[in-house]
Amino acid sequence: MRKPCCDKEGTNKGAWSKQEDQKLIDYIRTHGEGCWRSLPKAAGLDRCGKSCRLRWINYLRPDIKRGNFGQDEEDLIIKLHALLGNRWSLIAGRLPGRTDNEVKNYWNSHIRRKLISMGIDPKNHRLNQIPLRPQPKSVSEAATSSSESMNHESKPLISLGNTDRVSDAASSLEDEMCGSLDLNLDLTIAFPSPPVALVEEKRQSSKTSTRAEQMESDQPVPTLFLF
DNA sequence: AACCGTGTCAACCGCGGCACC
DNA sequence: GGGTGCCGCGGTTGACACGGT
Numbered sequence: 001m002r003k004p005c006c007d008k009e010g011t012n013k014g015a016w017s018k019q020e021d022q023k024l025i026d027y028i029r030t031h032g033e034g035c036w037r038s039l040p041k042a043a044g045l046d047r048c049g050k051s052c053r054l055r056w057i058n059y060l061r062p063d064i065k066r067g068n069f070g071q072d073e074e075d076l077i078i079k080l081h082a083l084l085g086n087r088w089s090l091i092a093g094r095l096p097g098r099t100d101n102e103v104k105n106y107w108n109s110h111i112r113r114k115l116i117s118m119g120i121d122p123k124n125h126r127l128n129q130i131p132l133r134p135q136p137k138s139v140s141e142a143a144t145s146s147s148e149s150m151n152h153e154s155k156p157l158i159s160l161g162n163t164d165r166v167s168d169a170a171s172s173l174e175d176e177m178c179g180s181l182d183l184n185l186d187l188t189i190a191f192p193s194p195p196v197a198l199v200e201e202k203r204q205s206s207k208t209s210t211r212a213e214q215m216e217s218d219q220p221v222p223t224l225f226l227f
Numbered sequence: 228a229a230c231c232g233t234g235t236c237a238a239c240c241g242c243g244g245c246a247c248c
Numbered sequence: 249g250g251g252t253g254c255c256g257c258g259g260t261t262g263a264c265a266c267g268g269t
Contacts, residue, residue, distance in 0.1 A: 014238075015263085037254060053255080054238065089257060100257070105236050113234095 012046045016055055020045055024052055025060055058101045065097025069106055077103060078111060082125040 012020070027043035033056070036049035045052060058064075069077070073095055080091040088100035088107075095103060115122040
């Protein structure tokens with residue numbers, strides 16, 4: 001029997017106050033991330049470690065990019081979702097400054113609806129009915145239709161079956177890569193907006209590194225990688 | 228102005244994976 | 249090899265905002 005992640009009694013829940021945010025920020029600035037379980041006590045917060053981690057990652061981290069998603073970001077999400085399924089953390093890893101939660105929310109509230117209205121099944125990116133608007137005009141619509149065209153005929157880009165499980169997506173991805181799909185997609189996790197010093201350090205070392213490593217470190221915009 | 232339906236998004240919950248002993 | 253603890257992920261919930269009637 002798994003123990004609950006924290007003592008549910010005596011821990012705050014719900015929205016974070018400014019004071020709580022400040023405590024968390026101060027603590028992480030001083031001690032760095034990690035040890036989430038012991039962090040709340042050390043930082044003087046009546047929260048469980050998970051809650052602290054989530055708050056930091058999704059909201060307080062200094063490199064978070066807030067605000068609306070750009071068209072290029074939306075296109076990228078659609079393409080990555082077609083390849084990876086609901087692996088939001090991997091998708092978010094390709095969108096600097098975006099969190100998995102934000103990507104997931106944006107997908108569920110905007111993109112999913114959009115695809116459905118176009119007659120596209122958001123689970124497998126397959127055209128499952130006559131689109132309401134016959135001639136797509138926006139970039140994302142074009143992106144989606146290009147996914148279709150990349151995919152020869154109307155075969156789903158990823159065959160997710162009934163469950164939309166990620167392992168299926170991953171194996172299908174492998175199949176696709178072995179097949180004729182010519183996408184140069186590196187799926188290793190990229191840290192969103194690493195500290196400048198780190199980037200510089202990596203740049204220096206990349207002079208002697210392999211081409212793959214160079215590509216990994218020199219990717220300012222994910223779309224460069226994809227397309 | 229009040230009510231209701233819908234959309235959005237921050238936060239929670241439970242589970243799986245991994246590391247350590 | 250099995251048990252335990254922690255972290256991270258994805259699904260879900262619930263509060264709030266907003267627009268329509």
